[in-house]
Amino acid sequence: MRGTFALCGLxxxxxxxxxxxxxxxxxxxxxxxxxxxxxxxxLGGIAADMGGQMVxxxxxxxxxxxxxVKCSALPGGGAVVDMSGDVLCVGGCVTGERxxxxxxxxxxxxx
Numbered sequence: 001m002r003g004t005f006a007l008c009g010l011x012x013x014x015x016x017x018x019x020x021x022x023x024x025x026x027x028x029x030x031x032x033x034x035x036x037x038x039x040x041x042x043l044g045g046i047a048a049d050m051g052g053q054m055v056x057x058x059x060x061x062x063x064x065x066x067x068x069v070k071c072s073a074l075p076g077g078g079a080v081v082d083m084s085g086d087v088l089c090v091g092g093c094v095t096g097e098r099x100x101x102x103x104x105x106x107x108x109x110x111x
Contacts, residue, residue: 043076055096069096
């Protein structure tokens with residue numbers, strides 16, 4: 001009986017980690033470009049447009065069938081491409097823009 005409870009507890013714990021909410025993990029990672037690294041904003045997304053330029057948005061980003069990058073208007077919000085090639089976003093979509101991306105800085109410890 002004790003083994004059954006332990007197994008159920010492990011299964012519950014695994015389910016919690018697998019189903020963690022989107023705000024609990026980064027949406028996308030930083031990328032290294034020829035001119036240096038580029039990151040999405042906190043809880044934001046990053047994707048390459050048709051010209052290969054990286055653009056960012058408040059939430060997750062995706063490219064539609066025309067190659068335009070659309071991102072969720074909500075920080076941490078999701079974006080997905082439907083069967084017809086359109087991007088659907090949680091909280092509505094905004095166009096991905098380079099100005100939304102963040103350039104990381106080096107760590108400098110306080111004196």
